[in-house]
Amino acid sequence: MMNTQTSNQRGPWNRFSGPNLGYIMEMYEKYLEDPESIDSDLKELFNQWGAPVVEEGWEQSAPRTGTFRPAPQGQVDYHKIVAAVKLADNIRFYGHLAADINPLNDRNKDSRRIELEEFQLTEEDLKNIPVEFICPNAPSHVQNGLDAINHLKKVYTDKLAFEFAQVHEMEERNWLRQKVESGSFYPSLNKEEKIQLLKRLTEVEGFEKFLHRTFVGQKRFSIEGLDVMVPLIDELIRKAVSKGAESINIGMAHRGRLNVLAHILGKPYEMIFAEFQHSPSKKLIPSEGSIGITYGWTGDVKYHLGADRRVKESNQGQTRITLANNPSHLEVVDPVVAGYTRAAQEDRTQPGYPKQDVKKSLTIMIHGDAAFPGEGIVAETLNLSRLPGYQTGGSIHVIANNMIGFTTESYDSRSTRYASDIAKGFEMPIVHVNADDPEACLAAAILAFEYRNTFHKDFVIDLVGYRRFGHNEMDEPMATNPTLYKIIQNHPTVRAIYADQLVNEGLIQKDLASKFEKEVADKLKAAYEKVPKKDENPDIVMNPPIQVENLLPNPQEEIDENILREINQQLLEWPKDFHVFNKLEKILKRREGVFEGKGKIDWAHAETLAFATILRDGTPIRLTGQDSERGTFAQRHLVLHDMETGEKYIPLHHIKGAKASFVVHNSPLTEAAVVGFEYGYNVFAPETLVLWEAQFGDFANMAQVMFDQFISSGRAKWGQKSGLVMLLPHGYEGQGPEHSSGRVERFLQLAAENNWTVANLTSTAQYFHILRRQAAVLRKEEVRPLVIMTPKSLLRHPLAASTVEELAHGHFSPILEQSGLGEKPNKVERIVLCSGKIAIDLAEQLDKEENLDWLHILRVEELYPFPREEIKEVLSRYQNVKELVWVQEEPQNMGGWSYVDPRLRDIAPEGVEVRYIGRRRRSSPSVGDPVVHRKEQDHIIKQALTRP
Numbered sequence: 001m002m003n004t005q006t007s008n009q010r011g012p013w014n015r016f017s018g019p020n021l022g023y024i025m026e027m028y029e030k031y032l033e034d035p036e037s038i039d040s041d042l043k044e045l046f047n048q049w050g051a052p053v054v055e056e057g058w059e060q061s062a063p064r065t066g067t068f069r070p071a072p073q074g075q076v077d078y079h080k081i082v083a084a085v086k087l088a089d090n091i092r093f094y095g096h097l098a099a100d101i102n103p104l105n106d107r108n109k110d111s112r113r114i115e116l117e118e119f120q121l122t123e124e125d126l127k128n129i130p131v132e133f134i135c136p137n138a139p140s141h142v143q144n145g146l147d148a149i150n151h152l153k154k155v156y157t158d159k160l161a162f163e164f165a166q167v168h169e170m171e172e173r174n175w176l177r178q179k180v181e182s183g184s185f186y187p188s189l190n191k192e193e194k195i196q197l198l199k200r201l202t203e204v205e206g207f208e209k210f211l212h213r214t215f216v217g218q219k220r221f222s223i224e225g226l227d228v229m230v231p232l233i234d235e236l237i238r239k240a241v242s243k244g245a246e247s248i249n250i251g252m253a254h255r256g257r258l259n260v261l262a263h264i265l266g267k268p269y270e271m272i273f274a275e276f277q278h279s280p281s282k283k284l285i286p287s288e289g290s291i292g293i294t295y296g297w298t299g300d301v302k303y304h305l306g307a308d309r310r311v312k313e314s315n316q317g318q319t320r321i322t323l324a325n326n327p328s329h330l331e332v333v334d335p336v337v338a339g340y341t342r343a344a345q346e347d348r349t350q351p352g353y354p355k356q357d358v359k360k361s362l363t364i365m366i367h368g369d370a371a372f373p374g375e376g377i378v379a380e381t382l383n384l385s386r387l388p389g390y391q392t393g394g395s396i397h398v399i400a401n402n403m404i405g406f407t408t409e410s411y412d413s414r415s416t417r418y419a420s421d422i423a424k425g426f427e428m429p430i431v432h433v434n435a436d437d438p439e440a441c442l443a444a445a446i447l448a449f450e451y452r453n454t455f456h457k458d459f460v461i462d463l464v465g466y467r468r469f470g471h472n473e474m475d476e477p478m479a480t481n482p483t484l485y486k487i488i489q490n491h492p493t494v495r496a497i498y499a500d501q502l503v504n505e506g507l508i509q510k511d512l513a514s515k516f517e518k519e520v521a522d523k524l525k526a527a528y529e530k531v532p533k534k535d536e537n538p539d540i541v542m543n544p545p546i547q548v549e550n551l552l553p554n555p556q557e558e559i560d561e562n563i564l565r566e567i568n569q570q571l572l573e574w575p576k577d578f579h580v581f582n583k584l585e586k587i588l589k590r591r592e593g594v595f596e597g598k599g600k601i602d603w604a605h606a607e608t609l610a611f612a613t614i615l616r617d618g619t620p621i622r623l624t625g626q627d628s629e630r631g632t633f634a635q636r637h638l639v640l641h642d643m644e645t646g647e648k649y650i651p652l653h654h655i656k657g658a659k660a661s662f663v664v665h666n667s668p669l670t671e672a673a674v675v676g677f678e679y680g681y682n683v684f685a686p687e688t689l690v691l692w693e694a695q696f697g698d699f700a701n702m703a704q705v706m707f708d709q710f711i712s713s714g715r716a717k718w719g720q721k722s723g724l725v726m727l728l729p730h731g732y733e734g735q736g737p738e739h740s741s742g743r744v745e746r747f748l749q750l751a752a753e754n755n756w757t758v759a760n761l762t763s764t765a766q767y768f769h770i771l772r773r774q775a776a777v778l779r780k781e782e783v784r785p786l787v788i789m790t791p792k793s794l795l796r797h798p799l800a801a802s803t804v805e806e807l808a809h810g811h812f813s814p815i816l817e818q819s820g821l822g823e824k825p826n827k828v829e830r831i832v833l834c835s836g837k838i839a840i841d842l843a844e845q846l847d848k849e850e851n852l853d854w855l856h857i858l859r860v861e862e863l864y865p866f867p868r869e870e871i872k873e874v875l876s877r878y879q880n881v882k883e884l885v886w887v888q889e890e891p892q893n894m895g896g897w898s899y900v901d902p903r904l905r906d907i908a909p910e911g912v913e914v915r916y917i918g919r920r921r922r923s924s925p926s927v928g929d930p931v932v933h934r935k936e937q938d939h940i941i942k943q944a945l946t947r948p
Contacts, residue, residue, distance in 0.1 A: 339680025358393020370405025697742020
């Protein structure tokens with residue numbers, strides 16, 4: 001071996017001690033094989049100094065800092081050290097394959113990559129290698145290389161298994177390695193703490209057993225097989241509260257939900273039993289008000305309900321713990337709870353960006369092992385985790401892994417080894433833990449929280465257990481999974497396993513565990529006896545509250561034109577050294593002229609003025625969507641970019657008198673997760689005007705589950721209020737099937753019980769006023785979501801633009817009458833009703849037509865709630881009308897016709913025909929050829945304006 005060093009003159013190698021020296025040795029081996037394959041700096045060092053020398057029997061001269069004193073013995077073969085370092089790294093990278101993480105069997109263990117023989121090493125070889133080269137973070141009892149390898153095998157292949165290789169940041173990987181290999185995160189529980197853990201497991205198991213015996217065959221989606229999930233969540237909450245968290249938001253599907261409601265949220269047993277027994281459970285809500293159970297007027301099944309609990313801590317004030325309501329679409333709640341958390345972390349009381357403190361709130365997401373890799377919303381939510389507009393400082397993900405999905409085994413439900421593998425693409429650390437080891441599960445929780453608290457990033461705990469019964473308690477799993485369930489039937493519960501462990505440790509007598517079981521059973525029985533008997537004649541009238549049945553208030557608020565003028569000027573001012581793109585600057589500066597009577601206010605201008613006035617009123621605003629900063633159609637430009645530096649400037653941050661924050665974010669190419677996030681944000685920050693904009697209205701298809709399960713029905717099911725605004729660009733301009741229709745028919749089909757407002761507007765003043773109306777009702781009980789079919793070609797259309805006076809002195813009108821028509825009521829024979837862009841198309845053609853005394857046109861600006869009384873009032877003025885004609889550009893089975901048809905027939909005067917003019921029924925929203933589109937559009941306009 002080439003060696004130009006002595007033991008006392010090691011040249012540069014003093015700098016490369018500890019694991020760094022192991023790396024250098026590995027590089028030297030590559031250097032010998034191919035000098036050109038390594039870094040040029042290292043190559044130069046090797047040329048000058050040769051191989052790094054490691055001397056046998058080196059001892060520590062200080063705590064493991066990497067500085068060592070050489071002993072006089074002979075040299076150690078560096079090839080052995082390189083092999084030992086590689087073995088250690090293999091244990092770190094592949095130890096999880098050999099880990100004891102499956103509570104039911106160990107058939108899938110694979111230790112081939114971590115055996116000494118694979119590296120031509122013996123135990124004697126390892127004894128002669130210093131600990132520091134292999135495991136510098138090892139505890140003090142580890143004395144040599146063999147001890148170090150055995151320590152690493154114990155750490156990485158026991159009931160906890162780790163996957164960190166996907167974490168690219170060296171600081172994070174070193175932190176994780178230090179924590180894991182030192183064992184500093186592992187809880188050192190005293191006798192009392194272990195007994196309390198046993199009591200908690202007894203409560204969890206006892207609750208499920210009581211439900212199983214008492215409500216035979218009823219669905220409950222029990223936690224059994226993953227009982228330790230409750231103390232794991234306990235630990236996460238305890239850690240978060242100790243660090244000052246003011247809110248903790250939990251999202252989960254059905255399995256284990258009732259147990260989490262009872263033991264984490266504090267939902268009284270009596271209320272849960274009453275729901276099983278169909279008793280009047282609402283009467284059992286505690287008078288203290290420490291927990292809020294969310295009920296709407298139609299309600300939901302018990303394993304979908306959420307709850308709010310406020311926990312009072314002596315030094316920390318109150319911490320709000322929320323379990324989000326969740327429909328059967330499992331993982332769709334993930335972005336919703338992330339939105340809760342972002343809202344809870346932000347202070348929106350000052351102009352500019354909201355101030356965010358990620359330690360104020362924590363998200364815990366509990367996933368199913370089949371759903372985590374199977375449902376795309378999971379990946380969408382994981383992708384939000386590091387984006388500026390959506391990050392929450394790290395969510396903690398717990399995969400409730402019962403190794404089966406309904407009846408589908410893992411090998412049929414995913415293409416990866418682990419349910420958690422999708423998280424690797426987002427560089428998230430993963431811990432797999434055996435759910436039959438409660439203390440290991442607490443250790444996983446501690447490590448997850450400390451990582452999140454240190455690096456503000458997501459962490460995944462794969463909690464590997466099983467499912468004791470079928471998918472629900474009416475299923476017989478032996479029919480489809482007989483092999484698995486033979487093992488489960490003979491497997492002891494985690495409570496029994498832990499009780500035996502404490503007995504063997506001499507901490508308790510066996511009869512104490514039995515005593516705990518009896519105490520829990522007695523408590524449950526006493527609670528059950530308080531439950532009212534089943535109501536055989538329940539009240540089936542499920543009407544919304546009066547505030548929901550009422551229409552939205554529509555205040556006739558006027559705004560001083562001088563205030564609008566001042567705001568407009570402030571929006572067109574930016575620092576002198578800020579260089580706006582010259583073409584954009586010219587476009588924006590044209591807005592000055594509208595206040596001098598030169599031109600009108602277009603769509604984006606009206607929107608910006610509305611936002612500014614809302615901020616002056618003290619209402620925060622959050623707007624997100626794909627390309628929403630600029631606007632899909634280059635219309636908005638709320639964020640300006642310096643042409644020379646790329647620096648951003650947001651004029652709405654500099655409005656004098658503004659009393660609240662404003663933020664606009666370009667969203668990822670994701671509809672479902674972003675809509676869910678914004679809905680959750682709005683629920684948790686109800687005072688905020690939250691708007692989501694689709695790039696094209698058609699793209700909202702990808703968020704349909706959010707509209708169906710949360711936004712349209714959340715208040716009826718759970719009493720969950722929302723004032724979310726959805727902006728869906730809609731209009732037929734010949735751009736093809738996926739760039740035409742915002743699918744207004746779907747929102748109208750979901751419309752009932754005043755659950756939301758659906759509008760298709762034709763003027764910028766109407767848009768200005770409806771936004772201001774929405775902001776005004778956010779804090780009121782009448783609040784509801786707002787769906788607006790926003791324009792594309794009308795964004796700059798002169799017939800859609802409004803005057804300053806119309807903004808300052810007008811108000812929102814559910815219907816508008818076409819000016820210049822209907823002035824001779826006795827001659828009017830046809831009244832055309834329409835909504836949105838088609839109304840402007842008709843208005844454009846009017847100047848080309850003559851003798852239209854027989855015609856009047858009504859624009860239905862607010863489709864839902866349907867403006868019945870306003871339309872009736874107009875009809876009452878025209879006594880000779882022969883027909884009411886609904887005109888639309890969408891196909892007959894789409895758009896507003898199916899919704900409007902029965903309502904028009906209901907209010908049509910006797911003898912007046914109700915007809916449809918528009919495209920025929922189609923399976924596709926529109927044709928793909930712009931020439932064909934234009935011919936169809938012209939035909940519709942001609943029919944509408946041709947006297948019958």
